[in-house]
Amino acid sequence: MTRRIPDAPAFATLLDRRLSRRDVLRAGVAVAPAAMAGSALFAPAHANASKPAQLGFKPIAGSKADAIVLPPGYTHDVLIRWGDSLSSSVPDLDTSKLEAGVLLGAKAAEYQRGQFGENCDAIHFFPLNGRSDHGVLCVNNEYTDDGTMFPGHPGFRGVGNGASRAFVKEHPQVAHVSKAAQGVSIVEIKRERGRWRFVKDSRFNRRITADTPIDIGGPARGASLMKTKDDPAGERVFGTFANCAGGETPWGTYLTAEENIQDYFANLEQLKARKDVDPFIIESHRRFRMWKAQSLYNWDIADARFNLPVAPTEPFRFGWIVEIDPLDPKSTPIKRTALGRFAHEGASPIIARDGRIAVYMGDDDKFEYVYKFISTARFDAKDRAANRNLLDRGTLHVARFDASGKGQWLPLVFDPKGPLNAAAGFRDQADVLIKARMAAYLLGATPMDRPEDVEANPTTGRIYIACTRNENRTAEPGTVTYGGREIDSAPNAANPRASNAFGHIIEITEAGDDHTSLEFSWEVFLMGGDPAGGRLITDMKQVKTDSAYYAGYGNAAELSPIGSPDNVGFDRAGNLWIVTDGAQPDGSNDGCWVTPTVGPNRGRLQQFMSGPTGCEVCGCQFSPDDETLFISIQHPGAGGSPAEPRSHWPDGGKSQPRASVIAIRKEGGGVVGS
Ligand code: FEO
Ligand code: CA
Ligand code: CA
Numbered sequence: 159m160t161r162r163i164p165d166a167p168a169f170a171t172l173l174d175r176r177l178s179r180r181d182v183l184r185a186g187v188a189v190a191p192a193a194m195a196g197s198a199l200f201a202p203a204h205a206n207a208s209k210p211a212q213l214g215f216k217p218i219a220g221s222k223a224d225a226i227v228l229p230p231g232y233t234h235d236v237l238i239r240w241g242d243s244l245s246s247s248v249p250d251l252d253t254s255k256l257e258a259g260v261l262l263g264a265k266a267a268e269y270q271r272g273q274f275g276e277n278c279d280a281i282h283f284f285p286l287n288g289r290s291d292h293g294v295l296c297v298n299n300e301y302t303d304d305g306t307m308f309p310g311h312p313g314f315r316g317v318g319n320g321a322s323r324a325f326v327k328e329h330p331q332v333a334h335v336s337k338a339a340q341g342v343s344i345v346e347i348k349r350e351r352g353r354w355r356f357v358k359d360s361r362f363n364r365r366i367t368a369d370t371p372i373d374i375g376g377p378a379r380g381a382s383l384m385k386t387k388d389d390p391a392g393e394r395v396f397g398t399f400a401n402c403a404g405g406e407t408p409w410g411t412y413l414t415a416e417e418n419i420q421d422y423f424a425n426l427e428q429l430k431a432r433k434d435v436d437p438f439i440i441e442s443h444r445r446f447r448m449w450k451a452q453s454l455y456n457w458d459i460a461d462a463r464f465n466l467p468v469a470p471t472e473p474f475r476f477g478w479i480v481e482i483d484p485l486d487p488k489s490t491p492i493k494r495t496a497l498g499r500f501a502h503e504g505a506s507p508i509i510a511r512d513g514r515i516a517v518y519m520g521d522d523d524k525f526e527y528v529y530k531f532i533s534t535a536r537f538d539a540k541d542r543a544a545n546r547n548l549l550d551r552g553t554l555h556v557a558r559f560d561a562s563g564k565g566q567w568l569p570l571v572f573d574p575k576g577p578l579n580a581a582a583g584f585r586d587q588a589d590v591l592i593k594a595r596m597a598a599y600l601l602g603a604t605p606m607d608r609p610e611d612v613e614a615n616p617t618t619g620r621i622y623i624a625c626t627r628n629e630n631r632t633a634e635p636g637t638v639t640y641g642g643r644e645i646d647s648a649p650n651a652a653n654p655r656a657s658n659a660f661g662h663i664i665e666i667t668e669a670g671d672d673h674t675s676l677e678f679s680w681e682v683f684l685m686g687g688d689p690a691g692g693r694l695i696t697d698m699k700q701v702k703t704d705s706a707y708y709a710g711y712g713n714a715a716e717l718s719p720i721g722s723p724d725n726v727g728f729d730r731a732g733n734l735w736i737v738t739d740g741a742q743p744d745g746s747n748d749g750c751w752v753t754p755t756v757g758p759n760r761g762r763l764q765q766f767m768s769g770p771t772g773c774e775v776c777g778c779q780f781s782p783d784d785e786t787l788f789i790s791i792q793h794p795g796a797g798g799s800p801a802e803p804r805s806h807w808p809d810g811g812k813s814q815p816r817a818s819v820i821a822i823r824k825e826g827g828g829v830v831g832s
Contacts, residue, residue: 159277159279159300159301159402159418159739159774159792159793212731212832213733213752213754213759213764213831213832214831214832215229215231215232215764215766215831215832216229216230217229217718217764217765217766218749218765218766218767218768219718219746219765220718220719220742220744220746220747220749220765220768221746221747221749221768222745222746222747222771223747223768223770223771224770224771224794224805224806224807225770225807226767226768226769226770226791226807226808226820227749227767227768228766228767228822229766231824231825231826232822232823232824232825232830233822233823233824233825234820234821234822234823235353235354235355235820235821235823236808236818236819236820237295237347237354237355237356237788237818237819237820237821238274238297238343238345238347238356238818238819239274239808239816239817239818240273240274240275240276240277240278240299240339240816240817240818241253241270241273241274241276241816242273242274242356243269243272243273243274243358244272244273244274244343244345244356244358244359244360244363244364244365245272245358245359245363246358246359247272248268248269248272248273249269250273251269251270251273253809253813253814253816254813254814256307256308256309256800256814257309257800257801258309259308259309261307261308261332261335262308262309262329262331262332264331266331266334266335267331267334267335267337267338268338270335270338270339271338271365271367272365273365274297274299274343274345275297275299275338275339275340275341275342275343275365275367276299276301276302276303276307276339276340276817277299277300277301277302277303277339277792277793277817278297278298278299278300278343278776278777278790278791278792278817278818278819279297279298279299279300279401279402279403279404279776279777279790279792280296280297280298280401280402280403280404280405280414280415280504280725280776280777280790281295281296281297281298281776281777281778281779281788281789281790281819282295282296282404282405282406282412282779283295283347283779283780283781283782283788284296284406284410284412284484284485285781285782286346288782289782290781290782290783290785290786291348291349291350291781292346292347292348292349293346293347293781294344294345294346294347294362294484294485295344295345295346295347295356295788295819296342296343296344296404296406296412296414296482296484297342297343297344297345297777297790297819298341298342298401298402298403298404298414298415299339299340299341299342299343299401300340300400300401300402300417300792301340301399301400301418301421301455302335302336302339302340302455303793303796303797304322304332304336304455305322305797305798305799306793306795306796306797306798306799306800306803306814306815307335307339307800308325308329308332308335308800309799309800309801310325311325311326311329311332311799312325313797313799314454314797315797317452317454320452322456323452323456323459326456326459326460327456327459330459330460331460332456333455333456333457333459333460333461334460336455336457337367337368337369337397337399337457337461338365338367338368338369339367340367340368340399340400340401341365341366341367341368341370341397341398341399341401342365342366342398342401342412342414342482343364343365343366344362344363344364344365344366344412344482344484344487345357345360345362345363346360346361346362346363349786349821352823352827354786354821354823361487362484362485362487363487364487366397366398366482366491367397367398367399368396368397368398368399368457369396369397370396370397370398370491371394371395371396371490372394372395372396372397372398372480372490372491372492372493373393373394373395373490373491373492373493374392374393374394374395374475374492374493374495375481375492375493375494375495375496375547375549375550376493376494376495376496376497376549376550376551376591377495377496377550377586377587377588377591378392378474378495378499378588378591378592379392379393379495380392380393381586381588381589381592383439383471383474383588383589383592384471384474384475384588384592385471386463386469386471386472386475387469388463388469389475395475395476395493396463398414398416398476398480398491398493399416399419399422399476400416400417400418400419400421400422400476401414401415401416401417401480402415402416402417402418402502402503402504402522403415403417403503403504403610403611403725403776404504404505405479405504405505405506405507405517406507407481407507407515407545407548407549408507408509408515408537408539408545409537409542409545409546409548410483410484410485410542411481411482411483411484412481412482412483412484413479413480413481413482413494413504413505413507414479414480414482415479415480415502415503415504415505415519416476416477416478416479416480416502417501417502417503417522418501418522419446419473419476419477419501420443420446420447420448420449420473420501421449421453421454421455422453422454422455422457422464422476423443423448423449423453423458423464423465423466423472423473424449424451424452424453424456424458424464424465424466425451425452425458425465425466425467426440426443426444426448426449426450426451426466427450427451428466428467429443429466429467429470432467432470435470438583439470439471441583441642442474442592442593442596443466443473444642445593445595445596445641445642445643446473446477446501446595446641446642447523447641447642448466448473474499474592475493477499477500477501477502478493478494478495478497478499478502479493479494479497479502479505479517479519479549480492480493480494481494481549494549494550495550495588495591495592496531496549496550496551496552496554496591497517497519497529497531497549497554498519498529498531498554498570498591498594499591499592499593499594500521500526500527500529500594500595501521501522501523501526502519502520502521502522503519503520503521503522503609503610503611503612504519504520504610504611504612504613504725505517505518505519506518506519506611506612506613506614507549508614508619508673509537509673510532510672510673510674511671511672511673511674512536512674513536513537514532514533514534514535514536514537514552514673514674515531515532515533515537515548515549515552516530516531516532516533516673516674517530517531517533517549518530518612518613518614518621519531519612520606520609520610520611520612520623520624521595521609522608522609522610522626523608523641524607524608524628524630524631524640524641525605525606525628525630525640525641525645525647526595526605526606526608526609526641527556527557527595527598527603527604527605527606527609528556528557528603528604528606528609528612528623529554529555529556529557529594529598530554530555530556530557530567531549531552531553531554531555532552532553532555532673532674533548533549533551533552534551534552534553535548535551553569553570553571554569554570554591554594555567555568555569555570555676556568556570556594556597556598556601556603557603557604557678558601558602558603558604559604559650559651559652559664559680560651561650561651563651563679563680563681564677564678564679564680565604565652565666565677565678565679565680566676566677566678567675567676567677567678568598568601568602568603569676570590570591570594570597570598570601571587571590572584572586572587572589572590577600577601578590578597578600578601582596582600583596584597595641596643599643599645604650604652604653605645605646605650605653606623606625606628606652606653607625607626607627607628607631607653607655607658607661607662608625608626608627608628608661609623609624609625610623610624610625610626610723610724610725610739611623611624611724611725611726612624613726613727613728614673615728615732615734615755616728616730616732617728617730617731617732617756618732618755618756619667619668619671619673620665620666620667620755621665621666621667621668621678622663622664622665622666622683622726622734622755623663623664623665623666624661624663624723624724624725624726624736625653625658625661625662625663625664625723626661626722626723626724626739626740627658627659627660627661627686627721627722627740627741628653628658628661629657629658629659630647631647631648631649631653631655631656631657631658632647632648632656632657633648633649633656633657633703634648635648636648652664652680652682654682654698654701655685655701655702655703655705656703657703659687659703659721659741660685660686660687660706660720660721660722660741660743661686661721661722661723661740662682662683662684662685662686662707662723663682663683663684663723663726663734663736664680664681664682664683665680665681665682665683665755666678666679666680667679667680681698682698682707683709683755683761684707684708684709684720684723684753684761684763685698685701685705685706685707685708686706686719686720686721686722686723686743687704687705687706687719687720687721687743688704688706688719688743688744689706689708689714689717689719690714690719693705693706694706694707694708694712694714694717695707696710696711696712697710706719706743708753708761708762708763709753709755709760709761710760710761711759711760711761711762711763713762716762716764717762717763717764718751718763718764718765719742719743719744720736720738720742720743720751720763720765721738721740721741721742721743722738722739722740722741722742722748723736723737723738724736724737724738724739724740724774724775724776725737725776725777725778726778727777727778727779727780728780729780729784729829729830729831730780730784731754732754732755732756733752733753733754733755733831734752734753734754734755735750735751735752735766735778735787735831736750736751736752736753736763736778737749737750737751737775737776737777737778737789738750738751738774738775739774739775739776740774746768747768747769747770747771747772747773748768748769748773748774748775749765749766749767749768749769749775750765750766750767750768750775750778750787750789751763751764751765751766752764752766752831766831767789767822769789769791769794770791770794770795770805770807770808770815771794771795771804771805771807772793772794772795772796772797772798772804772805772815773791773792773793773794773795773796773805773807773817774792774793774796775789775790775791775792776789776790776792777789777790777819780830783829784829784830784831785823785824785827785828785829785830786821786822786823786830787821787822787823787830787831788819788820788821788822789819789820789822790817790818790819791807791808791817791818791819791820792817793817794807794808794815794816794817795807795814795815798815800814803815808820
């Protein structure tokens with residue numbers, strides 16, 4: 159989110175076909191442990207699916223309407239909305255009573271723990287019995303915009319002047335509702351008579367919140383920095399929050415990414431004043447851009463875990479990738495610390511040729527980095543349980559993009575000889591992972607323009623990195639202090655535009671097309687902006703602040719403007735789908751775009767969908783047959799209030815806005831985008 163303040167051939171043969179997590183899931187892996195070990199896994203991935211289709215829809219123009227806008231011949235179902243109850247034992251949230259303070263009621267938090275969470279983000283579809291019309295959906299619930307939920311709550315506008323804090327002090331139940339509304343929602347869904355619906359009372363339905371017990375796995379389990387008064391062993395955490403994008407593993411588990419965790423911890427200034435606290439703890443919090451005094455959500459008022467002077471190490475227990483088994487509602491989620499700790503946007507695993515797993519990840523903050531984890535052990539397609547802890551052992555790397563168009567993956571490994579050693583503040587590998595941002599900086603990683611989703615194209619294996627934007631990228635060389643360290647804020651080869659208002663997308667080709675390679679080549683694939691008015695360039699050497707670049711595609715009249723690329727997804731044909739979060743060149747709403755990545759239409763970007771007023775568009779996940787596109791509509795009507803809602807989507811009339819998951823289909827059936 160953008161804070162509005164001041165995703166039966168032999169095994170070797172399959173791997174040669176660049177078997178991706180997506181292919182495996184399409185083959186029906188995510189069915190049940192019994193099927194995992196059976197021949198279904200080895201069925202050709204596309205055996206039961208229709209042929210990938212070429213793009214053939216009529217693109218839409220940017221829209222400012224408080225509505226879902228789609229090309230002619232397309233329709234959508236609102237699949238599930240914030241507050242919809244997952245079971246009959248809990249009532250639905252009645253949003254017509256928000257203004258009367260229904261969420262301040264005694265049972266509001268308890269009910270919210272049984273209802274679909276707020277501000278949906280990542281979506282991943284786990285087919286049941288290999289089907290495209292029946293599965294389990296995992297959805298992140300990233301944050302709460304409290305000003306739209308509680309009457310009289312000044313929301314983010316009241317953070318700076320203390321008014322929000324005063325409101326939560328008076329109504330501490332706000333914090334409990336907010337904690338219950340964040341995390342992950344898991345829900346069974348079905349398409350019947352052409353329409354998608356969620357299955358109330360399904361055994362798969364589950365909420366994971368900021369209070370759910372979660373195990374710690376990997377090198378940081380039991381590390382001293384992970385220990386708290388409540389958890390002296392450093393092995394179990396309560397909850398996950400700030401869950402942004404995510405991913406799915408080839409063994410059919412869900413990965414949820416903890417992103418803006420710095421917004422939840424209060425009173426860093428008071429912690430700084432303490433003489434008995436390891437200065438490195440304070441330095442780490444500063445590097446993570448913790449707020450100096452209060453937090454964005456004021457959870458510390460109701461839960462001392464979020465008060466830094468009381469719980470100085472609690473933040474180290476967040477900022478991780480969390481693995482969840484959607485098919486086992488009783489399983490305990492696990493924080494995979496081998497994947498590093500930073501503002502995780504998402505995590506995209508792919509099976510490399512030798513069977514090891516590579517996981518691509520972005521750290522979404524200005525001047526932060528792009529990472530790749532490579533597992534030590536290999537994926538075992540015949541034994542789901544053997545893959546269960548694959549993400550606990552391996553090496554995390556960070557990307558350095560060189561001006562030559564080449565790049566390197568630099569290993570974040572503790573080494574007594576340096577640079578990641580005691581002299582630099584790292585006692586062991588756990589320290590390196592907990593303070594991954596600091597380690598990456600010391601290795602000379604390339605500071606990026608807010609790297610968000612990083613995903614592999616299932617047809618070519620190339621990696622795409624969405625860099626949302628970075629208005630702090632200066633025109634001239636110079637050093638600025640950002641995120642607790644001094645950094646050159648000038649454009650670099652991979653972030654070539656000063657005042658990068660509309661973001662860009664980078665394409666990586668791993669050396670030898672091998673996902674375990676530590677060398678790669680790269681190029682700018684797309685530079686957001688308005689292709690009209692002579693701004694379209696076909697050669698990146700000509701780039702200026704207001705230039706737009708679409709992989710060299712030169713016909714401006716056939717291109718849609720785009721800004722702030724955030725999440726990306728792929729259909730089976732390998733077309734790149736992009737959803738946005740933030741400023742559009744023409745001031746229109748966020749939406750969904752698509753472009754081929756190969757062939758004569760490479761870079762021909764066209765807008766497919768526009769979202770309602772004030773929303774961010776997230777998710778971007780296809781059903782295995784490509785006939786449904788699942789999208790999250792996050793924070794419609796952002797910045798409004800129950801008294802003055804700024805959107806009435808999806809229910810219309812005078813209703814309150816509700817973040818919801820939608821399922822987009824072609825009328826009469828067919829591949830989305832065809
Ligand atoms: Fe939560 Fe980086 O978007
Ligand atoms: Ca975002
Ligand atoms: Ca995002």
